[in-house]
Amino acid sequence: MTTENLTPLWEVFIRPRNGLHHRHVGSLHAADSDMALQAARDVYTRRGEGNSIWVVRSAEISASDPSFAEPMFEPADDKIYRHPTFYDIPDEVGHM
Amino acid sequence: MDAATATQDTAFQAIIELADDCLILGHRLSEWCGHAPVLEEELALANMGLDLLGQARALYAHAGEIEGKGRSEDDLAFLRRERDYRNCLLVERRNGDFAATMLRQLYFSAFMQPFWRAVAASSNDEILRGIAAKAEKEMAYHLRHSGEWVIRMGDGTEESASRMADAVTELHRYTGELFLASPARADAIAAGLLPDPDSLRTEWDRTIASVFAAAHLTIPEVRVPQKGGRDGRHGEDMGHLLAELQFMQRAYPGMSW
Numbered sequence: 074m075t076t077e078n079l080t081p082l083w084e085v086f087i088r089p090r091n092g093l094h095h096r097h098v099g100s101l102h103a104a105d106s107d108m109a110l111q112a113a114r115d116v117y118t119r120r121g122e123g124n125s126i127w128v129v130r131s132a133e134i135s136a137s138d139p140s141f142a143e144p145m146f147e148p149a150d151d152k153i154y155r156h157p158t159f160y161d162i163p164d165e166v167g168h169m
Numbered sequence: 170m171d172a173a174t175a176t177q178d179t180a181f182q183a184i185i186e187l188a189d190d191c192l193i194l195g196h197r198l199s200e201w202c203g204h205a206p207v208l209e210e211e212l213a214l215a216n217m218g219l220d221l222l223g224q225a226r227a228l229y230a231h232a233g234e235i236e237g238k239g240r241s242e243d244d245l246a247f248l249r250r251e252r253d254y255r256n257c258l259l260v261e262r263r264n265g266d267f268a269a270t271m272l273r274q275l276y277f278s279a280f281m282q283p284f285w286r287a288v289a290a291s292s293n294d295e296i297l298r299g300i301a302a303k304a305e306k307e308m309a310y311h312l313r314h315s316g317e318w319v320i321r322m323g324d325g326t327e328e329s330a331s332r333m334a335d336a337v338t339e340l341h342r343y344t345g346e347l348f349l350a351s352p353a354r355a356d357a358i359a360a361g362l363l364p365d366p367d368s369l370r371t372e373w374d375r376t377i378a379s380v381f382a383a384a385h386l387t388i389p390e391v392r393v394p395q396k397g398g399r400d401g402r403h404g405e406d407m408g409h410l411l412a413e414l415q416f417m418q419r420a421y422p423g424m425s426w
Contacts, residue, residue: 080207101209104321111314112209115216 082131083109085116087123095127103128180362181236182255182353184297185245186399187363188228189256192246194277195221196414197264206267213314217274220307227300247418251411252401255351259343261398261407268322268329269336274315276340279376280347280369282308287364294362316380323384330385337386345394347373354399 080102086095098117103109109128118126137145149155198218205211229242259277264270285308288301322329348366350358357363381388397403417424 102207103209107317108321111317112213114310115213116209119212119216 083128085113086127088125179353179356181232183357184232186255188225189254191221191225193256194260224304247415257346258398263406268332271315271318272336276344278308278311283369283372320384323386341389342391342395346396351399
């Protein structure tokens with residue numbers, strides 16, 4: 074209980090390989106950013122999952138309001154022209 | 170006994186000293202399993218213990234080959250008597266609280282990181298150089314992790330600072346043994362197998378001084394340095410440690426899974 078209060082929560086982001094993005098993998102408790110990075114290494118990269126770690130205080134994250142989800146996201150639902158699916162892509166281009 | 174055999178024997182003994190340091194400290198860290206103060210440290214302690222266990226395995230296997238009597242890493246790890254273990258006293262000290270465990274780890278890794286670096290750079294034994302290259306990176310992490318904790322506890326709350334100061338009082342007297350060369354080690358140094366531990370003293374002093382300065386800790390004056398592990402003379406906790414470490418192989422000889 075006391076550790077919960079004293080040690081802040083951090084969100085952990087790991088980049089699995091060069092060229093890929095950092096992805097959110099979970100969270101942990103740590104006293105400061107140095108300790109959070111070390112804890113992230115021990116908790117989330119034990120099986121060679123990554124070559125770079127970011128940590129950010131969970132309290133610093135601003136999240137969208139779930140009750141405002143309709144105005145936020147529904148307007149995009151009927152705008153299919155934003156998906157570039159109307160083009161013929163030559164085979165040589167491969168996966169896009 | 171001819172000269173070649175003598176060298177073989179002392180090389181075996183000198184490597185066993187290293188392997189025993191790793192095994193015993195690794196076992197001590199494994200005792201934290203399920204008891205660590207927070208989940209993050211539960212994993213960190215187990216990770217560090219497994220690093221040391223891995224180093225011990227490689228060293229025992231190599232020592233067994235040098236000895237040439239067909240003893241496996243398991244035989245060497247599990248089936249010797251207490252007096253045959255040649256680890257330094259520091260690594261067998263009981264875990265105490267988290268402060269003592271982290272300080273012990275700092276003392277050990279601040280020595281072992283430059284030690285393995287020197288082995289990797291200058292040993293004439295190719296297998297030892299390979300073990301050292303990997304172990305140096307692991308020790309660099311142990312040093313950083315334990316150093317950060319010692320700083321945070323020394324420079325933390327009143328209670329954490331007093332516990333860390335108690336740990337220093339209790340453990341500092343065991344650090345001198347790290348820099349002593351047993352007769353086997355002296356032969357190994359002369360043969361170009363291992364570096365002289367005394368040559369690493371300056372770097373160790375510098376590392377500890379810098380951590381202690383940030384942690385507001387004072388390096389105590391040691392009036393009676395403790396040693397004896399390299400001669401097989403251990404503290405009273407060592408028997409208890411070995412009883413648990415060896416139980417399975419003693420109860421079910423040759424078992425495996």
